Amino acid sequence: MTHTLTADSIQLEFGLRPILSDIYIQCRTGRITGLLGRNGQGKTCLMRAIYGDLACSSRSVRFDDTAVLQPYTRPDLVRYLPQFNFIPGSLTLKRVFNDFNLELRELGDIFPEFRPSCASRIRDLSGGERRLINIYVITRSPSQFVLLDEPFSHLSPLQIEKVKALLTVERQNKGILITDHLYQDILEISDKLYMLLDGRTQLAKGTEDLESSGYLPRR
Amino acid sequence: MKFKAVIRLLVTFYKNFFVFSFLITLTCAFLYWEYGPPILKVLLWLKIATLFLTFYFIREYRQKEFYYYRNLGIRDPVLWGLTLGFDGCLYIIFLILTYWIRP
Known part of the structure; x- marks a missing residue:
C-alpha cells in the first residue's frame, strides 16, 4: 500500500532569526526523497519539525x-x-534487536564482515559499527516512513555502498527522507530531491540546480 | 508495543539514576531512623530537590538516548512520570518501613 507524508506551513524562528519559512516536502512509499542544503540552513530542524519533537510556531504534517x-x-x-x-x-546488540523486533542474523546477511557477538554491548563497537546499527534498526523496523539525518557519517565507503543498497531495498516498503553532505550518494539514490535554501524548499533536478543555488561551486 | 517490552524499557531508563536515587533514599531513611518525625519535612524537600537534580542532569547528559525511547513509541513524559513516580513510591515505602521498625 502506498502512503504519503506531506509537510508544509512550517514556520520556525530562533529569536528574531527565521530558520524555516516556506516549506513543502512530500514523501511517498517506494521513493527516496533527498534533502540537501548548506550548513546552518535548517535541514536537521526541518527533519525534527516533521518528526514533531521540535516546537515550531506553525506546522502541518500529514500522513x-x-x-x-x-x-x-x-x-x-x-x-x-x-x-x-x-x-x-x-545495551547489548541482542537487546536492541529485540526491542525493535528485528532478527540479528539478517544483519549478518547484509553486512557479512560485521559479525559481533549478540552479547556485545553497543559501547564496545567501533564508531562505524555503532552508526551502522543505528541506521539498520531505524531503516529495517516496521514504519511507513523513516527520516535519516546524515546517516553516512562515520561509515567507510564500502559500508556506505551497502547502506545505499539497503535503502534501495527498504524503499519498497516505506518512504525515506534522507539528508547528508555526501551529495553524490544522495543524488545517486534519490528519486526526488529538495534543496533547502534560506528557509525554503525547492525541487532540484541535478547538479546544475545545486550549482545555481550555490550549494556546489560552479564548474 | 507489549507491556513486558515497555517495562523493560522503563527499567533500562531507570537504571540511569537508580544507584544515586537509592543512595539518597537510604540516607533519608537513616536520618529518619536517627532523628524521627521532626526531620520529615527536611527529608521530603531533600528528596524532591535530588529528583529535580536527577531530571536536570539526565536531560542534559543523556539527551541523545531519548530518541531510543521515542523511536520505540515511549514519550518523554511517560518515561519520566513512571520512573520518577516509582522512585518516589520507593522512597515513601522506605520511610514508612523505617517508621514501623524504629524503636
Whole structure:
C-alpha cells in the first residue's frame, strides 16, 4: 500500500532569526526523497519539525492527508535517525534487536564482515559499527516512513555502498527522507530531491540546480 | 508495543539514576531512623530537590538516548512520570518501613 507524508506551513524562528519559512516536502512509499542544503540552513530542524519533537510556531504534517500533531509518538508512522548515535551504550546488540523486533542474523546477511557477538554491548563497537546499527534498526523496523539525518557519517565507503543498497531495498516498503553532505550518494539514490535554501524548499533536478543555488561551486 | 517490552524499557531508563536515587533514599531513611518525625519535612524537600537534580542532569547528559525511547513509541513524559513516580513510591515505602521498625 502506498502512503504519503506531506509537510508544509512550517514556520520556525530562533529569536528574531527565521530558520524555516516556506516549506513543502512530500514523501511517498517506494521513493527516496533527498534533502540537501548548506550548513546552518535548517535541514536537521526541518527533519525534527516533521518528526514533531521540535516546537515550531506553525506546522502541518500529514500522513495520507490526516494531520498528526506529534508524529514522534507514532513509530508505526515515522522513525527518526538523528545525526548522532542514539542507542544507549549499555545495551547489548541482542537487546536492541529485540526491542525493535528485528532478527540479528539478517544483519549478518547484509553486512557479512560485521559479525559481533549478540552479547556485545553497543559501547564496545567501533564508531562505524555503532552508526551502522543505528541506521539498520531505524531503516529495517516496521514504519511507513523513516527520516535519516546524515546517516553516512562515520561509515567507510564500502559500508556506505551497502547502506545505499539497503535503502534501495527498504524503499519498497516505506518512504525515506534522507539528508547528508555526501551529495553524490544522495543524488545517486534519490528519486526526488529538495534543496533547502534560506528557509525554503525547492525541487532540484541535478547538479546544475545545486550549482545555481550555490550549494556546489560552479564548474 | 507489549507491556513486558515497555517495562523493560522503563527499567533500562531507570537504571540511569537508580544507584544515586537509592543512595539518597537510604540516607533519608537513616536520618529518619536517627532523628524521627521532626526531620520529615527536611527529608521530603531533600528528596524532591535530588529528583529535580536527577531530571536536570539526565536531560542534559543523556539527551541523545531519548530518541531510543521515542523511536520505540515511549514519550518523554511517560518515561519520566513512571520512573520518577516509582522512585518516589520507593522512597515513601522506605520511610514508612523505617517508621514501623524504629524503636
